[in-house]
Amino acid sequence: MEIIKEQFEARQNNSKLDFxxxxxxxxxxxxxxxxxxxxxxxxxxxxxxxxxxxxxxxxPLLVIYSGLIFxxxxxxxxxxxxxxxxxxxxxxxxxxxxxxSDLRRNKPSINSIWGNNFAVLxxxxxxxxxxxILSSKRLNTGMExxxxxxxxxxxxxxxQAEDRFNCECSMEKYYEKIACKTAILLKCCCQAGxxxxxxxxxxxxxxGEYGLNLGLAFQxxxxxxxxxxxxxxxxxxxxxxxxxxxxxxxVIYLLKNKANHQWVKKVIEERKFDDDTLSxxxxxxxxxxxxxxxxxxxxxxxxxxxxxxxxxxxxxYKEVLSKMADMVYARxx
Amino acid sequence: MEIIKEQFEARQNNSKLDFxxxxxxxxxxxxxxxxxxxxxxxxxxxxxxxxxxxxxxxxPLLVIYSGLIFxxxxxxxxxxxxxxxxxxxxxxxxxxxxxxSDLRRNKPSINSIWGNNFAVLxxxxxxxxxxxILSSKRLNTGMExxxxxxxxxxxxxxxQAEDRFNCECSMEKYYEKIACKTAILLKCCCQAGxxxxxxxxxxxxxxGEYGLNLGLAFQxxxxxxxxxxxxxxxxxxxxxxxxxxxxxxxVIYLLKNKANHQWVKKVIEERKFDDDTLSxxxxxxxxxxxxxxxxxxxxxxxxxxxxxxxxxxxxxYKEVLSKMADMVYARxx
Numbered sequence: 001m002e003i004i005k006e007q008f009e010a011r012q013n014n015s016k017l018d019f020x021x022x023x024x025x026x027x028x029x030x031x032x033x034x035x036x037x038x039x040x041x042x043x044x045x046x047x048x049x050x051x052x053x054x055x056x057x058x059x060p061l062l063v064i065y066s067g068l069i070f071x072x073x074x075x076x077x078x079x080x081x082x083x084x085x086x087x088x089x090x091x092x093x094x095x096x097x098x099x100x101s102d103l104r105r106n107k108p109s110i111n112s113i114w115g116n117n118f119a120v121l122x123x124x125x126x127x128x129x130x131x132x133i134l135s136s137k138r139l140n141t142g143m144e145x146x147x148x149x150x151x152x153x154x155x156x157x158x159x160q161a162e163d164r165f166n167c168e169c170s171m172e173k174y175y176e177k178i179a180c181k182t183a184i185l186l187k188c189c190c191q192a193g194x195x196x197x198x199x200x201x202x203x204x205x206x207x208g209e210y211g212l213n214l215g216l217a218f219q220x221x222x223x224x225x226x227x228x229x230x231x232x233x234x235x236x237x238x239x240x241x242x243x244x245x246x247x248x249x250x251v252i253y254l255l256k257n258k259a260n261h262q263w264v265k266k267v268i269e270e271r272k273f274d275d276d277t278l279s280x281x282x283x284x285x286x287x288x289x290x291x292x293x294x295x296x297x298x299x300x301x302x303x304x305x306x307x308x309x310x311x312x313x314x315x316x317y318k319e320v321l322s323k324m325a326d327m328v329y330a331r332x333x
Numbered sequence: 334m335e336i337i338k339e340q341f342e343a344r345q346n347n348s349k350l351d352f353x354x355x356x357x358x359x360x361x362x363x364x365x366x367x368x369x370x371x372x373x374x375x376x377x378x379x380x381x382x383x384x385x386x387x388x389x390x391x392x393p394l395l396v397i398y399s400g401l402i403f404x405x406x407x408x409x410x411x412x413x414x415x416x417x418x419x420x421x422x423x424x425x426x427x428x429x430x431x432x433x434s435d436l437r438r439n440k441p442s443i444n445s446i447w448g449n450n451f452a453v454l455x456x457x458x459x460x461x462x463x464x465x466i467l468s469s470k471r472l473n474t475g476m477e478x479x480x481x482x483x484x485x486x487x488x489x490x491x492x493q494a495e496d497r498f499n500c501e502c503s504m505e506k507y508y509e510k511i512a513c514k515t516a517i518l519l520k521c522c523c524q525a526g527x528x529x530x531x532x533x534x535x536x537x538x539x540x541g542e543y544g545l546n547l548g549l550a551f552q553x554x555x556x557x558x559x560x561x562x563x564x565x566x567x568x569x570x571x572x573x574x575x576x577x578x579x580x581x582x583x584v585i586y587l588l589k590n591k592a593n594h595q596w597v598k599k600v601i602e603e604r605k606f607d608d609d610t611l612s613x614x615x616x617x618x619x620x621x622x623x624x625x626x627x628x629x630x631x632x633x634x635x636x637x638x639x640x641x642x643x644x645x646x647x648x649x650y651k652e653v654l655s656k657m658a659d660m661v662y663a664r665x666x
Binding site: 144 | 373374375376424427430431432433449450451453454455456457458460461462464465467468469471473476477479480481483484486487488490491492494495
């Protein structure tokens with residue numbers, strides 16, 4: 001088990017290094033900087049803060065590479081990519097209000113600096129900016145995908161909040177939540193990229209399957225790391241999700257385990273999350289082979305993602321997307 | 334002065350009664366109900382709450398009547414109207430978070446029932462829904478106007494928040510704030526309606542001028558009522574804006590008045606808003622003829638609005654828009 005974990009973390013660090021070399025990133029960064037430089041006042045300061053806080057720009061890269069399978073880079077494709085990152089940034093700002101988070105990527109969150117009231121408006125401004133770009137370029141299909149993604153994220157966050165500390169959470173419900181919260185945006189980014197390049201409906205569906213499975217793999221990975229990863233990797237306090245009552249895949253497996261069901265349920269329902277108890281949970285997850293089960297699920301989704309790519313036209317960018325799976329396999333946001 | 338005020342309030346009550354008879358309202362209500370009935374879970378409950386809390390649907394009516402000047406009603410026009418109300422509803426939900434308001438239209442606000450975290454997501458969902466409607470109907474021009482309106486509202490709310498308790502606020506800055514906060518959305522509604530019916534650019538500009546001046550007249554009226562109107566009319570506690578440090582037109586005039594400048598400035602800067610002091614401010618506004626000055630500004634904007642309508646093609650709906658000025662002259666939201 002420890003070996004699997006080490007390989008897993010090494011792979012993350014490795015893919016982080018590779019990532020910085022991606023040339024398309026420069027174009028996206030420049031475009032994002034241009035957009036922010038056109039804004040004024042406090043909205044500009046908020047946007048600059050979230051932009052400079054970093055992030056790997058996974059979503060715009062997915063848009064671009066998905067599009068590049070079907071044709072050369074165009075201003076429309078680039079603008080779709082930029083809009084997807086603005087939407088992601090807006091949703092991060094609002095999520096930090098929802099979760100009352102003070103940190104984002106190891107830096108103070110927008111709400112912790114400017115307060116919830118300004119953070120609400122900063123997020124709204126970025127959502128509007130994204131739709132402004134999409135509408136001015138007449139990217140209607142891309143817009144429909146982005147609308148689907150935003151609505152899913154809202155529903156996912158609400159269902160998650162309503163389901164906190166619920167030990168009856170099924171694996172099916174867990175999948176529904178992580179699809180809504182995370183995977184559908186990645187799916188929609190891939191689809192929007194392909195649609196901007198006039199891919200066929202079947203191609204758009206295949207690239208969407210890739211994005212969805214990539215997103216599911218990513219979120220499960222993220223949930224494993226929250227429980228048993230280091231906080232340097234996740235950029236937030238260890239086991240923060242569980243402390244907040246979010247029941248993720250490893251915990252669902254643990255609750256299904258007869259030897260552990262009772263005491264884990266008691267801990268969660270009574271919200272007794274001292275360090276010793278959390279460490280005991282992590283240890284139980286490791287000892288019962290749950291970590292391997294979760295990794296197996298991650299691999300299954302990555303294989304499905306690869307399977308969808310295999311059915312698409314041959315292209316260098318299919319290889320890039322394939323490599324992105326390794327990167328998204330790492331903890332990214 | 335008291336006579337002017339009485340006439341003013343009588344006219345409001347009168348226009349409120351007239352308003353309920355507007356036939357197009359039924360279509361808008363039905364469409365809004367259809368949209369909400371397609372939603373699930375807590376998002377649906379939040380949307381139903383805000384929908385049933387009422388409101389005069391000024392914005393969708395402006396879209397429809399502006400459009401009807403240039404042609405018969407179409408599904409595109411109706412959908413633009415519905416999207417404008419969804420955007421307004423979303424912005425109300427978020428504004429109540431920003432202002433920490435417990436009441437909206439004399440009913441508990443979304444944030445007071447479901448908390449700020451759900452209210453953020455409920456607003457986002459409605460924004461996305463509005464853009465989903467506009468993009469699926471390929472209403473790109475309308476969408477660009479709505480983007481402009483949302484961005485203006487965000488900037489207006491932020492500038493207003495930053496400028497609270499600032500006794501140096503100029504009339505110019507006040508106008509900038511009320512344009513951003515209120516008038517630009519009304520302008521954009523009129524323009525989106527005309528654009529959906531393929532009006533010329535000049536016609537779109539004229540109807541926009543009407544909407545902008547209507548919006549300015551509305552917000553100045555609203556600000557007069559906050560200070561010296563009854564709370565039954567405004568649906569919120571009397572002088573709430575001033576208590577929150579929002580310096581509106583009557584207060585700017587009062588601060589410019591030499592005899593009153595010092596003590597009013599002291600009250601505002603030291604935030605000493607007991608009932609006696611607020612009543613003294615209201616009385617000073619009345620005695621110094623400031624109320625008349627504000628009403629004169631309202632009339633000027635309504636005349637400008639009428640002037641813009643006069644230059645548009647003859648139509649029954651120009652008369653309706655002219656009558657709507659009376660209605661918006663009343664306190665509406």
